[in-house]
Amino acid sequence: MVRLFVLGSERSDGLDREIAPKWFGDRSFVERSIVTLASDRGLLLIGDPGTGKSWLAELLSAAICRNSTLVVQGTAGTTEDHIKYSWNVSMVIAKGQSRHSMIPSPIMTAMEAGAIGRFEELTRSTSDVQDALISILSEKYISVPEMDNDSGDNIVFAKPGFSIIATANSRDRGVNDLSSALKRRFNFVRIPVVTNKKSEAEIVRFRTEELLRRHRIELDVPPTLLDVLLQSFADLRTSAAAAGSDDEKLESALSTAEQIGVLEDAILHSNFFGERALTARTLASSLVGSLARRDPEDLAIMNKYLHGVVEPRSKEVGGSWPEFLEGGRDAIATLS
Template sequence: MSDLLRAPAEIKYAEELDWLESVDDNPKPFAWRLSPKMLRLFILGSERADGLDREISQKWFGDRSIVERAIVTLASDRGLLLIGDPGTGKSWLAELLAAAISRNSTLVVQGTAGTTEDHIKYSWNVSMVIAKGQSRESMIPSPIMTAMEAGSIGRFEELTRSTSDVQDALISILSEKYISVPELDSDGIVFAKPGFSVIATANSRDRGVNDLSSALKRRFNFVRIPVVTNKKSEAEIVRFRTEELLRRHQIELDVPPTLLDVLLRSFGDLRAAAASAGSDDEKLESALSTAEQIGVLEDAVLHSNFFGERELTARTLASSLVGSLARREPEDLAILNKYLHGVVEPRSKDEGGDWPEFLDGGRDAIATLS
C-alpha cells in the first residue's frame, strides 16, 4: 500500500474484508463476497451488540437507512443511482459497496462530455484487428463489460455529465443484461453473470446539464445523499479524513478540538449566509460541502507542517479557508470580508479563544489576495 498514492478500498481494507468474510455465515446474494448484514457493518462500523471479536471501523458517515436501501437495490435487478450535492460522499459510498461485494471497485467509467459508447461497451485493438481481424481477443472490453462478464459491480461516475447517446446505451445494458457485438459472426453477445449491477452517481447541482431520460430513470433506484448538517457527524467525517492524510504523509501534528470547532462553525455560518442570500452574486461560488471543509483543513495541516512550526494555528486555518473559498474576485473576497467583520469580529470579542487570531489571519489573507 505504501507504493500507491491512493489505494482502492479493497486493498486499503483487505485484512478487514478477509476477516469479515471468514466469520460471515449469513446468506449472500449471487456471488457476493459479504452478506448484506456484514456489508452494512463494514461500511458503518461495528457496535458492541454485533458480538464480533474485533472492532470494525466506520468508513462512511450517514444515515443507516441510506446504506441499507443501497444494499437492497444492488441485490435486485435494478441499478443504483446515488444523487446529492458535491462532497456528500457519493463516490466513497459507491467504492465501499463495490469493494465489499466484488473486491474490485476499480471498474469505473467517468462521465464527461467526451465519454462515448465505447467507454461503456467495447472498443478494438487496431493493430490486432489489422493483423488477425476482429475477434474476442482483439476486442477491448469496457469496465462495464468486464463487470458483466465477472458478475461484479460496475461504477459510472457523474452520469448526468455524459451525453444522451451514452445514457441511451446504458439503458439496454441495464434492461437486457447483455451487450451485442455485431462485428463478430459468432460469440457476438456478452451476457452479464449473476451479481452484475451498476452504481452510478449524479451531482444534484448538475441538473439541466444532461437530464436523465424517463427510460433510464426507471432502470435505477434513486438514493439521495443529504448534506451533513449534524455537527457531530461532520466533525467525525473531517477528523476521519484528516487522520488518513496525516498517516499517509507520516505527519505527527495534532488538530486541536477548538480549531476544529472554529472550522465547523465558520462553514455553518457561511452556509446560513448562502441560504439567506438574495442572488448568486451574494453567495460564495463554493458549495461549502464537507469535502471542501476537509480540503481547507488538509491545506492548513500541510502548510503548518512544511512551512510553519509543526503546530496548527488559527491564523493558518483562516488563511487556508480564504485561499480555498475565494474563487471569484472581487465577489467571493467581498463575501468573506463581510463575514469576518459581521460575524467573526463580534465573536472574537465575546468569546475570545482562537477567534481573534482567526480574524487576523483571515484579514491578512484577504489583503494579500485583494
C-alpha cells in the same frame, strides 16, 4: 456484512473484533443502497459535491465483489465505446475481429464477471451514452454486430451479480438531463450534506487522523480550532441559505469534503512552512484561499462574513477567534 464493512461494527453486533467505519452517514442510505443492489435495478447516488457519493459507491463495490476499479468517468467526451467495447486496431489488421482483438469496457468486464460497474458523473455524459445504458440495465447483454453470429461471441451476457452504481451531482442538473426511461432503471438514493455538528466533527477528525498517518506528520490539531472550522462552515451555509441570488453565495458547495480540504491545507502548510503547530491564523488563511474562487464576488462574501460575524464573535467569545479574524483579513488583503 456489507453494512458492517461500510459503517463499522457496534457492540450489539457481537463480533470478536472491531470493524472501523469507512463512511459516515445515515444508516438508512447504506441499507437502501444494499437492497437496491440485491435487486435487478441500478443504483444512482445523487447529491451535492463532496457528500461522499463516489466513496460510498467504491466501498459498496469493494464489499460486494472485491473490486471497485471497474469505473467509467462520465464527461462530455465519453462515448459508447467507453461503456461497451472498442478494438485493438493492430490485432484486427493482423488477425481480424475476434474476442482477442476486442477491448472490453469496464462495464462489459463487470458484466462478464458478474461484478459491479461504476459510472461517475452520469449527468455529464451525453444522451447517446445514457441511452446505451438503458439496454444494458434492462436487457443485461451487449450485442457485438461486428462478430460472426455462428461463433457465439456476438453477444456478451451479464452474469448474475452484475449491477451498476452511478453517481450524479445535483448541482449539474440540466447539463444532460436523464431520460425518463433511464430514471426508471435506477433506484435513487439522495446523499445530503452533513449538517449535524457531531457527525461532521467525527468525519473531519477521522480524515485528519488518516491524513497525519499517511504523511507521517506529528502535529497537534487543537479541538478549539476544529470547533472554529465547524462553526465557520455552519455560518457560511446559513448565509448561503439566506442569499437572494447566486452572486451572494460562495461558489463552493461548503461540503464536509471541502472542510476536510481546508484543514488538510492548513496542516500541511503548518508542517512544511509554519511552526509545526496548527494556528488559527493559518486555518483562516486556508479557509479564504480554498473558498474564495471568484474575484471579486467570493472575496466580498468572505470579507462580509469576517466583519459581520467573526469580528463581533471575537470580541464576545475571544479564544481563537481574534487570531482567526486577523488571519482571514490578511489573506483577503493578499488576494485582493
